[in-house]
Amino acid sequence: MNIVSAVILCTIVGAVGAIVLVAASKFMAVEEDPRIEEVTNCLAGANCGGCGYAGCADYAKAVVMDGVPCDKCAPGGPKAAAAIAKIMGGTASVVEKKAVVQCQGNSEHCKPAYDYKGIQTCAAAAALYGGPKTCSFACVGLGDCTKVCKFDAIHIVDGVAKVDKDKCTGCGACANICPKQVIMIDVGGPRKPVVMCSNKDKGPVAMKACTTSCIACGMCERTCKFDAIHVVDGVARIDYDKCKGCGMCAQKCPKHIILFPLKDDPNPPKPVVKPAAPAAAPAAKPEAKAEAKPETKAE
16 A cells, blocks of 8 residues: 555656646746747758857857858858848858868979878878978878868878869868868859969978979069959968959969869960951052053043
8 A cells, every 4th residue: 555655646746747847848938039940941951060160050049149140051052041141131142162272282393301101190290390291381191181071072182182172062171170271261262263372481492392382473463453462471362352353363473373273274364365456558659649640641
């Protein structure tokens, strides 16, 4: 009988506790903005952290509650940004972000400085005399970026990281892990050029380290009509807010390191040459006209 009473008592206490909890959850619940769930549904769901937040749900909450820009979901791209902007009553950028490796220091252009036998990571190699290449600013090429990419969009080719622009979502994981900081997230899009070098040494030193180095000659800076490119710390850098994508800096670069890496043809456009005006027909000589008149009279 005591056991039965204890069971009944426990059941009653449990039932009362459940009722209290249900009532508390109903009356004390904090209402969540329904837009948070709507924004979450617009995201790619990769939880890659490229937006700078812990995951998609955290980013969605920041968009709704804190007014964070709606175009930070790189895997979702412009489509997700536009959908979120519609929910939030604003507009979004249509530029699709991609990673670009600002280095061309492969085995042809940049020779090894020593034979590295240590831990096969870029971080470890970069800590030893600046890396195993003659250019201390070059891509180390041991693939730390490939290990963190969730989209199989970056691989090591001949000692340099190469981005598959069709797979890249611009999440920024590769750029964050690179110890040499030679990977940029291009916000200019395919119509804007990129300086494919990160060497900050002076011209002669840079050329000795890598044959495709920027030599800081300033030709690009003098050529640009929009004040969009300047030599900063020994290497040319582009201001994408000012750049018009005309390609004049790329055409004039003596080292041919300013390219359009997101285009199918990365080379700069050819210079526009205006056709020469047609030459005017030579005027008849006055002597010839004077001689023609007497012959007419003679007839």
